[in-house]
Amino acid sequence: EDQVTQSPEALRLQEGESSSLNCSYTVSGLRGLFWYRQDPGKGPEFLFTLYSAGEEKEKERLKATLTKKESFLHITAPKPEDSATYLCAVQAGDYKLSFGAGTTVTVRA
């Protein structure tokens, strides 16, 4: 069974204080690793898809990287509007997404 473990569970940052979130995974036949952002009362919002080890993608202050066993989401110089729960999910051959429990990021001004 696919397994996705995210750490830490919660992260409190000062505005401008860069940090990284970790997503460790075990999957048979990775089709893609996904990062989603979820705000309270809303559904997950797509951020990135990574397909192979060594791949990197960036969007504003976020950068996602992928190795054969884990993915990192780097937040550079975060702002309060970056506060959210960040979800990692893996997709195997059957197209189902297996999610981690998420990392809740709080950025204080």
Next chain:
Amino acid sequence: EAGVTQFPSHSVIEKGQTVTLRCDPISGHDNLYWYRRVMGKEIKFLLHFVKESKQDESGMPNNRFLAERTGGTYSTLKVQPAELEDSGVYFCASSPHTGANVLTFGAGSRLTVL
């Protein structure tokens, strides 16, 4: 483009009652998925429709749950009779075709069973 719409946003029912959740996917999206998040747990897959056909329902917890997608448009998820452990947030997601693996999620329907 309208997003994925779910109704109701919140439902509170007594144990043993019936609830029906509805999902309207993005127009033209053949693939529709149901996921749910119970308290303190990660989001889990329930089932996958391709048009009106159930492609994969391996995540459905038991036969108290019934999902339909008549005509390949909107979908309903009925829980009958509801139990306490069914409480959680039910998310619907859609994608244009099976090879397109980026899902667009709705805001979810929160179900509270008392």
